Amino acid sequence: MSQDADQYCVMGNPVAHSKSPWIHARFAALTGQHIEYGRRLIPMDGFVAALQAFQAEGGKGCNITVPFKFEAATMLSRRSARAALAGACNTLRFDGGFVVGDNTDGVGLVADIQRNAGVALAGTDVLLVGAGGAAAGVLGPIIDARPRQVTIVNRTPEKARKLVVSHTALAEASGVALSCAGLEDVGGAFDVVVNATASSLNGGGIPVAATVLKPGGLAYDMMYGPAARDFLAWAGAHGAVARDGLGMLVEQAAEAFHVFRGVRPPSAQVLAELRAEMAA
Secondary structure (H helix, E strand, C coil): CCCCCEEEEEEECCCCCCCHHHHHHHHHHHHCCCEEEEEEECCCCCHHHHHHHHHHCCCCEEEECCCCHHHHCCCCCEECHHHHHHCCCCEEEEECCEEEEECCHHHHHHHHHHHHCCCCCCCCEEEEECCCHHHHHHHHHHHHCCCCEEEEEECCHHHHHHHHHHHHHHHHHHCCEEEEEECCCCCCCEEEEEECCCHHHHCCCCCCCHHHEEEEEEEEECCCHHHHHHHHHHHHHCCCEEECCHHHHHHHHHHHHHHHHCCCCCHHHHHHHHHHHHHC
């Protein structure tokens, strides 16, 4: 590690696949920020110790990926409004002895869907598959985009129900119908289907029936690269427009970079570069 570069990292399990170091390196190069950004594989029972160790080493902040986003939210000195609503954090900044938490997943997802994919969420019917840390992080910004309705489905319906309860006030204020169901109980087809589960990463298959896909609708997997291929192939075979989560990754990273450094990087340029890099 460079002695004078500010240190950041992404923590998770697994984490070897993460493109976050590449993205943040490009952000830093394009904005003149002197940082180093690495990966840290964290034992399933070792998140607290790992976070404390990185802070003690002089780390300035970190991003959190599966499965530690809920645990990260319990370790904060201060939190943003969106982290408080989600109850999950993917961005931690060390401010002196304090840990400041934020959640940039949702703004990243919505930016990629609306700006990069050109799909307006206002007035649409949205299906959010999953109720873990990823789903919790994106639900608030999805509601802020004012779709007609959002339905959350999960293998354990009670987890989905908790997200409905925590987001009911926002949904009512935004005029959005918010509901939940089990994976096998969801009915109807949706304009936008977002897979927020780890099924793609774990090779667990497609978590919902093809009947949820509206012809020409958007089917979005938060995963990217090889992990997303089965979902994208399934969605395309059933008439949906398939999109992976690479744009979300870049957009949420851009927001996290702003949290870390107070500078907004050129996310569209970096997304184009990353897609070209991965296709090479």
